[in-house]
Amino acid sequence: MSAMIATRDAYGQALVELGRSDSRIVALDADLSGSTKTAQFAKEFPDRFFNAGIAEANMVGMAAGLAAGGMIPFASTFAVFAAGRAFEQIRQSVAYPRLNVKIVATHGGITVGEDGGSHQSVEDLAIMRALPNMTVLCPADGPETAAAIRAAAAFDGPVFVRLGRGKVPVIFAEACPFAIGRGVTLRAGGDLTFMGTGLMTAAALAAAASLAGEGIDARVLHFGTIKPLDRDLVLQAGRETGAVVTAEEHSIIGGLGSAVCEVLAEGCPVPVERIGMPDVFGQSGPADALLEHYGLTSTHLVAAARRVLGRKG
Amino acid sequence: MLNEQTVRSLEAQAKSLRMDILKMLHASQSGHTGGSLSAIDIMTALYFHHMRHDAQRPDWPERDRFVLSKGHAAPALYACLAAAGYFPAEDLATLRRLGSHLQGHPDMKKTPGVDVCTGSLGQGLSQAVGLALAARLGGGRHRVYALLGDGELQEGQIWEAVMAAAHYGLDNLCVIVDHNRLQIDGFIEQVMNVTPVGDKFAAFNWHVLEIDGHDMAAICRGLAEAEAPERPTVLVAHTVKGKGVSIFENKAKYHGVAPSDEELRFALQTLGA
Numbered sequence: 027m028s029a030m031i032a033t034r035d036a037y038g039q040a041l042v043e044l045g046r047s048d049s050r051i052v053a054l055d056a057d058l059s060g061s062t063k064t065a066q067f068a069k070e071f072p073d074r075f076f077n078a079g080i081a082e083a084n085m086v087g088m089a090a091g092l093a094a095g096g097m098i099p100f101a102s103t104f105a106v107f108a109a110g111r112a113f114e115q116i117r118q119s120v121a122y123p124r125l126n127v128k129i130v131a132t133h134g135g136i137t138v139g140e141d142g143g144s145h146q147s148v149e150d151l152a153i154m155r156a157l158p159n160m161t162v163l164c165p166a167d168g169p170e171t172a173a174a175i176r177a178a179a180a181f182d183g184p185v186f187v188r189l190g191r192g193k194v195p196v197i198f199a200e201a202c203p204f205a206i207g208r209g210v211t212l213r214a215g216g217d218l219t220f221m222g223t224g225l226m227t228a229a230a231l232a233a234a235a236s237l238a239g240e241g242i243d244a245r246v247l248h249f250g251t252i253k254p255l256d257r258d259l260v261l262q263a264g265r266e267t268g269a270v271v272t273a274e275e276h277s278i279i280g281g282l283g284s285a286v287c288e289v290l291a292e293g294c295p296v297p298v299e300r301i302g303m304p305d306v307f308g309q310s311g312p313a314d315a316l317l318e319h320y321g322l323t324s325t326h327l328v329a330a331a332r333r334v335l336g337r338k339g
Numbered sequence: 340m341l342n343e344q345t346v347r348s349l350e351a352q353a354k355s356l357r358m359d360i361l362k363m364l365h366a367s368q369s370g371h372t373g374g375s376l377s378a379i380d381i382m383t384a385l386y387f388h389h390m391r392h393d394a395q396r397p398d399w400p401e402r403d404r405f406v407l408s409k410g411h412a413a414p415a416l417y418a419c420l421a422a423a424g425y426f427p428a429e430d431l432a433t434l435r436r437l438g439s440h441l442q443g444h445p446d447m448k449k450t451p452g453v454d455v456c457t458g459s460l461g462q463g464l465s466q467a468v469g470l471a472l473a474a475r476l477g478g479g480r481h482r483v484y485a486l487l488g489d490g491e492l493q494e495g496q497i498w499e500a501v502m503a504a505a506h507y508g509l510d511n512l513c514v515i516v517d518h519n520r521l522q523i524d525g526f527i528e529q530v531m532n533v534t535p536v537g538d539k540f541a542a543f544n545w546h547v548l549e550i551d552g553h554d555m556a557a558i559c560r561g562l563a564e565a566e567a568p569e570r571p572t573v574l575v576a577h578t579v580k581g582k583g584v585s586i587f588e589n590k591a592k593y594h595g596v597a598p599s600d601e602e603l604r605f606a607l608q609t610l611g612a
Contacts, residue, residue: 123456
């Protein structure tokens with residue numbers, strides 16, 4: 027049984043460490059610093075932390091101004107508010123001028139749980155992916171989150187990082203590298219490929235292990251970067267395995283599944299099954315029960331693998 | 340410090356910039372006439388008297404920052420920047436053309452001297468607050484000026500930023516409201532009343548000054564007095580939309596309409612070309 031760490035906890039710690047080494051790092055929040063974990067940064071660097079109050083639009087605008095003034099702002103709130111309420115501020119004040127603002131959105135997806143559908147963002151990756159100049163990251167676990175946050179800080183330009191609420195299994199080693207725009211091969215295999223992002227990559231690994239017991243050899247790729255997507259890795263998997271199952275805690279519209287299909291359709295058409303939220307909003311319930319209810323488990327990935335193998339020519 | 344000669348010279352500069360604005364709008368046959376003319380006296384005072392900036396060093400870290408939150412008045416900004424030497428005056432005729440660095444709304448990545456991207460109303464003040472916070476963090480002495488439209492005050496984000504500027508005690512931030520009383524659909528009082536403007540800022544604990552936005556001496560005095568300990572300042576500048584050319588004055592129609600050949604001739608005659 028692997029260790030369990032919430033990606034938002036890894037963010038809070040990584041941000042503090044960045045703050046110690048670079049005085050240009052500043053943090054903003056919109057009254058959710060205890061939940062997004064920017065409170066740790068606020069405690070250590072009170073002069074470099076700005077609480078906007080419950081005013082996400084102004085928070086993003088202030089972050090843009092801070093970036094225009096030479097700082098490296100990390101602005102955090104829940105994904106539903108970051109990509110939703112503050113969308114146009116991210117578009118006009120951040121992405122359009124390509125300012126060096128990092129939007130770190132926690133509580134993405136349905137594993138927000140009991141707060142219900144109003145607070146479960148199933149569309150943030152799609153929204154952010156459509157914005158020119160925007161880089162979109164969705165790390166799988168704690169160590170990768172820390173690495174992704176460091177990579178975002180080192181990258182000059184707007185970045186949207188999607189994190190989750192609950193604890194998720196650790197897949198990556200401490201101090202793992204993170205290269206923006208690169209996918210990672212977590213398991214070799216020639217019969218089909220699982221392509222996961224966020225917490226669904228762990229489910230893909232479990233599904234591949236389960237299929238191995240039946241003699242099915244599944245490759246597992248993880249995409250910590252949704253945009254720019256690692257096209258070469260996607261196409262190589264399409265060519266070599268001829269069947270793909272995508273897995274994301276997000277609508278099947280506009281996220282990883284869509285991005286993979288766009289690449290494969292143009293470069294290497296092969297059967298694809300998309301696992302994700304089937305164009306519906308979530309609802310209240312425990313996170314695990316919601317993942318089960320909406321078909322986002324390793325069992326569902328195994329079933330999808332069988333379907334896609336049945337369609338393979 | 341502010342002598343008669345300075346005021347006269349700024350007035351002459353503003354008149355010349357009005358002509359530049361109208362000529363560029365006429366050349367592009369697209370753009371915002373009324374709000375550029377109502378704002379130009381204020382911007383003349385900022386660019387040619389009050390702000391510390393250097394056209395030879397557009398990226399000078401210690402320069403005062405200017406945020407044209409009412410980004411549709413871009414022609415007024417471009418006229419100022421060209422006259423100040425940020426780019427050649429001939430460029431003004433390329434306003435809104437394909438490939439021009441003079442976009443329909445200000446673009447910091449394309450135009451030398453433009454500090455932020457604006458155009459979507461309501462967003463500039465938040466950026467100005469961020470710039471003022473960055474100035475404070477960096478230990479800089481430079482100030483941040485933001486020019487807002489009065490119709491723009493209908494955007495809720497403005498009041499989020501007004502609240503934040505006061506909360507953070509940003510005494511290095513000065514807002515000027517171009518209170519020309521008109522928006523696209525008509526008089527502000529009729530479309531969605533935002534008056535009294537000064538009282539609203541005062542309620543958020545801002546230092547409030549009311550000025551005639553076309554009285555050059557009053558504008559300069561207001562900018563000089565726009566400092567209060569640990570509080571942001573707003574100059575509520577009472578202006579006339581389309582100011583300077585009778586046919587454009589107080590007409591909502593000229594919010595987003597460029598002058599015709601005949602209107603330009605009349606305007607240039609009026610302004611004494």
